[in-house]
Amino acid sequence: MALSLARNPIHRSLSSFRSRAFKCSMAASSIRVGAVQMTSTNDIEANFNTCSRLVKEASIAGVKLLCFPEAFSFVSSRDGESLEIAEPIDGPIMQRYCSLARESNIWLSLGGFQEKGPDDNHLHNTHVLVDDTGSIKSLYRKIHLFDVDVPGNMVYKESNFTTPGDDIVVEDSPVGRLGLTVCYDIRFPELYQLLRFQHNAQVLLVPAAFTRVTGEAHWEILLRARAIETQCYVVAAAQAGKHNEKRESYGDSLIIDPWGRITARLPAFALSDRLSTGIAIVDIDLLNIASVRTRMPISEVILNRHLFLEDVNGFPLS
Numbered sequence: 137m138a139l140s141l142a143r144n145p146i147h148r149s150l151s152s153f154r155s156r157a158f159k160c161s162m163a164a165s166s167i168r169v170g171a172v173q174m175t176s177t178n179d180i181e182a183n184f185n186t187c188s189r190l191v192k193e194a195s196i197a198g199v200k201l202l203c204f205p206e207a208f209s210f211v212s213s214r215d216g217e218s219l220e221i222a223e224p225i226d227g228p229i230m231q232r233y234c235s236l237a238r239e240s241n242i243w244l245s246l247g248g249f250q251e252k253g254p255d256d257n258h259l260h261n262t263h264v265l266v267d268d269t270g271s272i273k274s275l276y277r278k279i280h281l282f283d284v285d286v287p288g289n290m291v292y293k294e295s296n297f298t299t300p301g302d303d304i305v306v307e308d309s310p311v312g313r314l315g316l317t318v319c320y321d322i323r324f325p326e327l328y329q330l331l332r333f334q335h336n337a338q339v340l341l342v343p344a345a346f347t348r349v350t351g352e353a354h355w356e357i358l359l360r361a362r363a364i365e366t367q368c369y370v371v372a373a374a375q376a377g378k379h380n381e382k383r384e385s386y387g388d389s390l391i392i393d394p395w396g397r398i399t400a401r402l403p404a405f406a407l408s409d410r411l412s413t414g415i416a417i418v419d420i421d422l423l424n425i426a427s428v429r430t431r432m433p434i435s436e437v438i439l440n441r442h443l444f445l446e447d448v449n450g451f452p453l454s
């Protein structure tokens with residue numbers, strides 16, 4: 137089905153971005169970042185084709201780092217399906233995504249990949265960062281697993297089939313120092329405190345597949361709070377819409393600046409899954425991070441709090 141351009145969020149976000157880009161000259165410290173919103177299903181090939189198209193669109197728009205949501209490559213439609221398709225990080229699926237990065241000369245944040253786990257009954261929910269030559273730069277395995285009875289929805293038990301990670305991960309990139317997290321992690325502020333105040337992160341990545349119910353209640357507030365209290369950019373790429381008969385995600389992909397302002401956004405849960413696909417694009421300004429931090433020097437207080445650091449040093453729980 138063809139979509140009218142005006143109603144197509146990809147077109148809308150890219151075209152409004154282009155017109156802004158023409159008006160202002162870009163400072164040297166600005167680097168363009170994109171957050172993808174999509175509706176992945178259990179069709180790995182179809183999801184890859186969508187991602188491939190979005191990588192090309194982003195590259196044409198000058199994006200240097202494109203961030204995909206949790207479960208970009210696959211969303212299961214029945215119990216056990218994710219374990220069946222899980223692969224090692226050097227397996228064929230991830231290799232294809234690395235090729236996309238190389239071909240389009242773009243960094244990719246691939247949040248929430250089903251990485252084969254320590255045994256046949258467990259995978260890792262892994263956020264993979266790939267550089268513009270197609271090399272894997274770092275892996276973050278989701279620490280906080282979604283074992284939640286969502287009111288009016290269903291009971292999720294991610295720990296039934298997932299082994300949590302226990303490493304905090306940052307990586308330097310052209311967009312500054314990235315802090316890697318996944319989805320439900322956003323509810324645990326101590327992880328973000330460590331990323332910022334122990335590991336000097338500048339941009340926090342939060343690929344997600346929030347439920348519609350919890351998204352409506354908490355999504356924007358949690359993300360803006362993390363941006364404000366860490367004085368980091370937050371890039372939150374989100375799954376949106378109906379994946380199958382049972383699962384739907386909230387959407388509302390956001391890019392937030394270190395002052396807590398929303399600088400780019402795609403719609404929350406759209407009625408049609410086609411309409412929920414797009415890219416939110418922003419120029420991240422590293423000088424802006426420095427300026428917010430200098431004017432409001434919260435790190436001086438936090439880093440001097442001996443007790444606070446001893447407390448969070450024990451994290452993650454081992």
Ligand SMILES: O=C(O)CNC(=O)[C@H](CS)NC(=O)CCC(=O)C(=O)O
Pocket residue numbers: 206207210211212248282292293294319320323345346347350351
């Ligand atoms: O299993 C997959 O296919 C992909 N992974 C997910 O969807 C995960 C685990 S079930 N979802 C969340 O963490 C939702 C968090 C959330 O909604 C909240 O914190 O409110």
